Amino acid sequence: MDLNLVRVFVAVYETRSLTTAGARLYVTQPAVSQALARLRRELDDPLFERDGRTMRPTPLADTVFPGFRDAVAGIDRTIDAVHAFDPSASHRLFRIALSELGEIGWLPAILSAIRTRAPHMRLEVVSLDVEALPEWLSRGTVDLGITTSHVPGGFDRRLLKSQEYAVAMSAANPLAEGTLDLEAYVAAPHVTVGGDSGAPMLVAAQRRAGIVIEPQVAIRHVTTLPPVLAASRDLIASVPDTIAAGWAATWPLVVRPLPFAMPPVEVYLYRRATTQHTAALDWLYATVARAVEGSSGQFFVIHGDALAAAPTA
CATH class of the missing domain: 3.40.190.10 (Periplasmic binding protein-like II)
Structure with a gap:
């Protein structure tokens, strides 16, 4: 089987969109449709059915996706090991989901760590939506997310703080x-x-x-x-x-x-499950984790001064 067909399948499955899959693979939507048609013939299954604006996978697609995803990721990591990801030369855009507290407390350390090694890498901060985060990580809408909430879906995660x-x-x-x-x-x-x-x-x-x-x-x-x-x-x-x-x-x-018992709240770093730019994501994931783990947070920037209001009520 043509490996490119497998890559197209994985991209469509992860994004649920022919257009977005094409953009990820740097090909046109017709090219994605043609590759998907070939794969449908190979597997004798429609694989995806249109549901509004979303491509909904069939039961067979759900079955073969884990194997195809792992195969593509394994090949990409092998190639990356040969060509070694160089953060200093990367111009990639990555997105990280942070709460307001996370942006205030951890973003300065994250930016410092990234820009020290990858000065041309671009970072976009997305406001954390806990309910939407599983879908964002599944589709690659965001690359990383930091939250205290449990994120269902079996995503790779790392404990940062307690x-x-x-x-x-x-x-x-x-x-x-x-x-x-x-x-x-x-x-x-x-x-x-x-x-x-x-x-x-x-x-x-x-x-x-x-x-x-x-x-x-x-x-x-x-x-x-x-x-x-x-x-x-x-x-x-x-x-x-x-x-x-x-x-x-x-x-x-x-x-x-607190006048009652409460277990410590654990802060986790989650990474997306999609397969694109695996080596770059590995580097970013490790870099962000070390930055947050080594920082006490910049929460003191919300500071008072001589003009702080006196109690009135």
Whole structure:
């Protein structure tokens, strides 16, 4: 069988699109259609059926894809070993999905690590959508994703960090004095951040403790949280403890332990399952992992100053 037919099949299966597969392979859509027609004759199966704008694989396509994918990846890695990927000469564009916290905390270290070895490589940051991430990684829409959420699909992943949660509040909050107990925690008005990917684990821990928290204030951006807390005498927020401690260095905030048990939240780096540019992806995956593992995060950049608001409520 012509290896090019296998490459076309893998590209169509991963992208679910003849046009996108052609763009990945640097050929026209008619060329993809012709190759797919030959492969259909070879295997005596339609392989893909159009479902709206998507090419839906048949049961046979689902069956042969793992073997075809592994074969193409194995050949590409063998060729890459001969020609050795050179990051200093790469102009490839890669996409990484990051939450707002991830972009603030880890992106400076990631960029520094990449640009030191690959100054011409291009990087695009995509706002993390946990629900969409499995499809993005399956189709190669993004190359990497960093999240605390479990991503189904059997993707390669690497543990980067293990993060505890704590309670942050204004230093003027009456709860800042002494130990914060569960009753006071439940009674206090809470503020939450919509972009916190660790929130599901926090809610699960609260439920195990027999409590349900209905936030009084819900905000969209984590950068808003320190000034909101600093300006309030009663609001509290449950956030990663190292991040809260960094804010407390410049904002009039204090950090207290959670009054209930919560396992550490694990931060993982996921990589796409698609087969294109395997050697470059191997390099990027390892480089990003080392950069995040070796960084304490740049969360302190959300800092306060002499003009920080005084508590008003």
